[in-house]
Amino acid sequence: MSRFWSALVNQLTPYVPGEQPKTDNLIKLNTNENPYAPSPVAIKAMQGAANAKLRLYPDPESADLKACIADYYELKPQQVFIGNGSDEVLAHCFQALLKHEQPLLFPDITYSFYSVYSRLYQIEYQQIALADDFSICLDDYKLPNGGVIFANPNAPTGKLLALESIENFLQHNTQSVVVVDEAYIDFGGQSAVTLVDRYPNLVVIQTLSKSRSLAGLRVGFAIAQADLIDALERVKNSFNSYPMDRFSTTGAIAAINDHEYFGAQCDKIINSREWLTAQLAGIGFSIIPSKTNFLFVSHKTLPAGHIATTLRDKNIIVRHFNQPRIDNYLRITIGTQQECESLVAALNEIVI
Amino acid sequence: MSRFWSALVNQLTPYVPGEQPKTDNLIKLNTNENPYAPSPVAIKAMQGAANAKLRLYPDPESADLKACIADYYELKPQQVFIGNGSDEVLAHCFQALLKHEQPLLFPDITYSFYSVYSRLYQIEYQQIALADDFSICLDDYKLPNGGVIFANPNAPTGKLLALESIENFLQHNTQSVVVVDEAYIDFGGQSAVTLVDRYPNLVVIQTLSKSRSLAGLRVGFAIAQADLIDALERVKNSFNSYPMDRFSTTGAIAAINDHEYFGAQCDKIINSREWLTAQLAGIGFSIIPSKTNFLFVSHKTLPAGHIATTLRDKNIIVRHFNQPRIDNYLRITIGTQQECESLVAALNEIVI
Numbered sequence: 183m184s185r186f187w188s189a190l191v192n193q194l195t196p197y198v199p200g201e202q203p204k205t206d207n208l209i210k211l212n213t214n215e216n217p218y219a220p221s222p223v224a225i226k227a228m229q230g231a232a233n234a235k236l237r238l239y240p241d242p243e244s245a246d247l248k249a250c251i252a253d254y255y256e257l258k259p260q261q262v263f264i265g266n267g268s269d270e271v272l273a274h275c276f277q278a279l280l281k282h283e284q285p286l287l288f289p290d291i292t293y294s295f296y297s298v299y300s301r302l303y304q305i306e307y308q309q310i311a312l313a314d315d316f317s318i319c320l321d322d323y324k325l326p327n328g329g330v331i332f333a334n335p336n337a338p339t340g341k342l343l344a345l346e347s348i349e350n351f352l353q354h355n356t357q358s359v360v361v362v363d364e365a366y367i368d369f370g371g372q373s374a375v376t377l378v379d380r381y382p383n384l385v386v387i388q389t390l391s392k393s394r395s396l397a398g399l400r401v402g403f404a405i406a407q408a409d410l411i412d413a414l415e416r417v418k419n420s421f422n423s424y425p426m427d428r429f430s431t432t433g434a435i436a437a438i439n440d441h442e443y444f445g446a447q448c449d450k451i452i453n454s455r456e457w458l459t460a461q462l463a464g465i466g467f468s469i470i471p472s473k474t475n476f477l478f479v480s481h482k483t484l485p486a487g488h489i490a491t492t493l494r495d496k497n498i499i500v501r502h503f504n505q506p507r508i509d510n511y512l513r514i515t516i517g518t519q520q521e522c523e524s525l526v527a528a529l530n531e532i533v534i
Numbered sequence: 535m536s537r538f539w540s541a542l543v544n545q546l547t548p549y550v551p552g553e554q555p556k557t558d559n560l561i562k563l564n565t566n567e568n569p570y571a572p573s574p575v576a577i578k579a580m581q582g583a584a585n586a587k588l589r590l591y592p593d594p595e596s597a598d599l600k601a602c603i604a605d606y607y608e609l610k611p612q613q614v615f616i617g618n619g620s621d622e623v624l625a626h627c628f629q630a631l632l633k634h635e636q637p638l639l640f641p642d643i644t645y646s647f648y649s650v651y652s653r654l655y656q657i658e659y660q661q662i663a664l665a666d667d668f669s670i671c672l673d674d675y676k677l678p679n680g681g682v683i684f685a686n687p688n689a690p691t692g693k694l695l696a697l698e699s700i701e702n703f704l705q706h707n708t709q710s711v712v713v714v715d716e717a718y719i720d721f722g723g724q725s726a727v728t729l730v731d732r733y734p735n736l737v738v739i740q741t742l743s744k745s746r747s748l749a750g751l752r753v754g755f756a757i758a759q760a761d762l763i764d765a766l767e768r769v770k771n772s773f774n775s776y777p778m779d780r781f782s783t784t785g786a787i788a789a790i791n792d793h794e795y796f797g798a799q800c801d802k803i804i805n806s807r808e809w810l811t812a813q814l815a816g817i818g819f820s821i822i823p824s825k826t827n828f829l830f831v832s833h834k835t836l837p838a839g840h841i842a843t844t845l846r847d848k849n850i851i852v853r854h855f856n857q858p859r860i861d862n863y864l865r866i867t868i869g870t871q872q873e874c875e876s877l878v879a880a881l882n883e884i885v886i
């Protein structure tokens with residue numbers, strides 16, 4: 183704290199990301215990264231982007247990447263907004279579209295950055311409790327609101343909400359923006375992108391950090407009707423004209439266009455997820471059915487914190503959230519099949 | 535405009551960056567990019583960073599780059615803040631350190647993003663007129679204020695303020711933050727970084743976009759005492775935990791460490807600047823003495839807008855700002871020596 187800080191700074195509660203350990207000899211299942219390398223085509227494209235043109239500013243509009251995403255989803259480029267990771271896209275959404283007189287609504291258990299953004303932009307918010315089985319019940323969001331945001335599948339629970347439920351809610355909630363944060367949608371969910379043309383208040387956000395294996399590149403995007411995208415552009419162009427460097431647009435385009443590699447890696451992760459779910463169930467864990475690249479689990483006898491600490495001693499990192507309702511759960515990223523097997527072997531030693 | 539926009543969005547006046555033409559057959563002297571390629575060592579390092587590790591999040595703290603910059607300036611890493619281009623660093627400064635009850639002060643002619651940020655964060659501001667010779671007179675800033683920001687050398691004028699004047703002002707202005715935006719300092723100025731240890735309210739901002747030829751990579755940084763840096767970190771970690779991708783930190787470190795290449799390219803630009811200054815003076819231009827990689831010039835008879843349009847027809851782009859006091863000036867980036875010679879040849883045809 184300092185007399186030079188603006189009043190706002192004292193009110194912030196910054197987000198705490200998962201640990202990024204400096205050593206390589208760990209099985210890292212704590213930040214939901216993809217265990218497989220990005221598309222080799224994308225890697226080659228980025229190698230090629232390391233050239234003399236880096237002396238020039240990038241295209242401030244990221245027009246090529248917008249066209250690529252629009253093409254992928256059969257939309258218009260004016261329906262696409264690009265940001266420096268989906269965290270930046272989310273931040274601009276909070277400032278441009280979710281700050282109104284009525285409170286913003288989001289689940290009590292969800293991506294913990296939502297409350298952080300709300301404090302940054304001084305947005306009043308109300309957290310709606312998940313059901314006991316950790317479902318999001320959109321009927322509970324039929325309240326006066328200045329906006330609604332939820333992750334689908336939700337994090338850290340991994341639970342998917344059916345597209346039909348989202349559409350039902352959109353038919354009811356027509357006066358405020360509804361943001362669906364689809365960071366994990368490619369691991370078995372059905373995207374709400376198909377609803378965008380019919381609902382003028384819907385924003386869908388996705389990232390290349392998970393299913394495209396590009397967490398280290400920082401690319402996220404929003405899909406919505408053009409006037410909502412325009413609001414995001416106005417905020418972006420009042421904040422940073424050139425958020426995307428020359429590598430991020432080049433790598434993102436190549437990764438999105440490599441359909442075959444993308445499908446194969448997602449399938450591998452889904453297969454390992456189903457295998458791991460069965461294995462963990464066999465040694466006393468209860469598992470929330472997951473449509474993501476992670477499992478949210480608790481053990482019938484051993485406390486989650488104890489398991490996390492013991493796994494860490496065995497060079498395996500998982501994530502434990504020390505917060506109400508979920509402090510006896512672990513969030514475990516789906517690694518390679520070999521990493522999943524090592525995890526099961528380690529857990530077998532712990533739970534005996 | 536849309537009923538879904540937050541009230542703020544309607545109040546914004548987004549920044550308009552200089553044109554980034556899609557074709558390569560232009561002499562591009564409009565956005566103050568460096569005409570020379572980045573360090574070959576940096577290019578090689580970035581080629582190497584296009585690898586499987588892109589699947590992992592980057593270090594959210596950019597600790598290696600902080601250490602590199604701290605080492606370069608003989609400071610502590612806690613005195614360094616890293617951002618996605620100096621525009622992002624500036625934005626966080628406005629929100630974290632320049633929003634107070636008294637108005638923020640900055641020159642009437644300066645980087646036009648300052649008023650854009652002020653509107654984004656709803657900061658009251660007062661613009662202080664430059665002297666008739668386009669000097670910043672810091673005595674005119676001895677007013678009640680919530681912060682002071684200016685570029686040194688100033689843009690688009692190119693004019694340098696002596697370090698002694700800045701220190702004199704800091705001795706007087708002790709109750710609010712003073713930000714010195716040093717985007718162009720490496721082309722002949724003396725950095726205020728050397729004052730940071732003695733003035734707890736000083737923030738110095740630099741970029742790798744100009745003197746390091748890395749506009750396409752998006753890396754900027756702030757230097758200040760640790761408690762001011764802490765305010766920037768708190769805002770950054772409430773906005774985007776991972777603003778720097780794996781290429782930007784790798785490339786920045788390699789570029790900063792290549793002292794020899796850096797010095798040689800800066801010298802080349804300075805030599806071309808002095809040559810171009812003499813040539814333009816010889817054909818009727820008056821030139822503000824520049825310590826940057828651009829010249830700010832006006833012609834004794836021909837209007838600036840006419841010259842800009844005519845140059846464009848000859849495939850040379852320069853920047854003309856259609857705003858009070860400077861609408862008869864052109865801002866011309868220093869290109870390669872060959873580009874400078876082509877410019878002079880073209881101007882010779884125009885001014886006859």
